[in-house]
Amino acid sequence: QSVLTQPPSASGTPGQRVTISCPGRSSNIGSNSVNWYQQFPGTAPKLLIYSNNQRPSGVPDRFSGSKSGTSASLAISGLQSEDEADYYCAAWDASLNAWVFGGGTKLTVL
Amino acid sequence: QVQLVESGGGVVQPGGSLRLSCAASKFNFSTYDMHWVRQAPGRGLEWVAFIRFDGSNKYYADSVKGRFTISRDNSKNTLYLQMNSLRAEDTAVYYCASGGFDWGQGTLVTVSS
Numbered sequence: 001q002s003v004l005t006q007p008p009s010a011s012g013t014p015g016q017r018v019t020i021s022c023p024g025r026s027s028n029i030g031s032n033s034v035n036w037y038q039q040f041p042g043t044a045p046k047l048l049i050y051s052n053n054q055r056p057s058g059v060p061d062r063f064s065g066s067k068s069g070t071s072a073s074l075a076i077s078g079l080q081s082e083d084e085a086d087y088y089c090a091a092w093d094a095s096l097n098a099w100v101f102g103g104g105t106k107l108t109v110l
Numbered sequence: 111q112v113q114l115v116e117s118g119g120g121v122v123q124p125g126g127s128l129r130l131s132c133a134a135s136k137f138n139f140s141t142y143d144m145h146w147v148r149q150a151p152g153r154g155l156e157w158v159a160f161i162r163f164d165g166s167n168k169y170y171a172d173s174v175k176g177r178f179t180i181s182r183d184n185s186k187n188t189l190y191l192q193m194n195s196l197r198a199e200d201t202a203v204y205y206c207a208s209g210g211f212d213w214g215q216g217t218l219v220t221v222s223s
Contacts, residue, residue: 002154035210037155044205044213045147045155056211088155090210097169099145099210104154 003028004089006102012079013110020105022072022089028100030070032092036063039086039104048087049074076107084109112137112212116204119217126196126221132189132206132214140164140184142209146191148202149216158204159191174200196221 004024012018024030034052037045047056049065052072062083064075072089089102118130130146146158159180160169168180179192189206196219203216 039155044215046213047211050211086154090155090157098171099147099157099160101147101155101157 002103003093003096003098003100004091004102006087006089006105008103009106009108011108011110012076014079014081016079017075017077018079018107019076020074020087020089020107022074022102024070024072024091024100025093025095026070027095028070028091028093029067029072031094034065034067034072034089034091036065036072036074037088037090039088045088079109081109083107112208114206114208114212114214116206116214116217119204119219121220121222122196123223124197124221127192127194128196128219130191130193130204130206130217130219132191134187134189134206134208137208137212139187139208144180144182144189145207145210146178146180146189146204147207147213148200148204148219150199150202153202156202161189193219198222 036049038048039045052067053065062078066073087105093100113135115133145160161180177195181190198221201221205213205216207213
């Protein structure tokens with residue numbers, strides 16, 4: 001059981017906007033920043049969003065992150081076929097002294 | 111371009127030991143907190159261990175506490191994970207990650223008789 005709860009799957013058609021939720025607790029998302037990672041099969045995760053809503057250099061602005069209270073979200077607008085991947089949220093949990101991850105969301109572009 | 115290169119993975123029998131290494135380059139390794147994260151086949155990401163930039167604090171997932179030890183040598187720009195008493199459920203690709211930003215390519219650990 002993952003500490004952060006993500007939907008196991010999400011889908012959309014090209015051009016659509018998709019949102020992936022990541023509810024947590026006061027000890028993790030409620031008090032620490034959230035990162036989002038994108039992972040393609042057989043490859044290492046890649047940082048997509050850090051500090052809740054910041055994009056590393058090279059990440060398209062179609063990807064955006066937000067946080068409100070104990071929940072975070074990743075939004076992908078103008079969905080493209082190459083966005084089909086697994087997405088993970090992560091945050092430090094101050095009660096567990098652990099870096100906690102969501103279970104991952106498999107995004108399918110229909 | 112940050113580089114993190116893991117090594118030391120392989121096949122080991124249950125109860126055996128392995129030491130993973132993560133060689134860091136092209137960034138100031140000694141100022142970054144580091145993590146080990148693993149991913150079992152077909153599963154999600156699971157955090158394993160954390161070490162502060164100066165080695166002053168270390169934390170472990172409950173699943174590996176008492177069996178795994180994280181360490182670092184800042185003079186060699188290298189992170190380590192000593193894994194003892196290995197179990198079948200430790201089978202995974204093990205990644206090192208710098209402060210949650212950059213990740214290595216991973217090294218596969220298979221625990222099987």
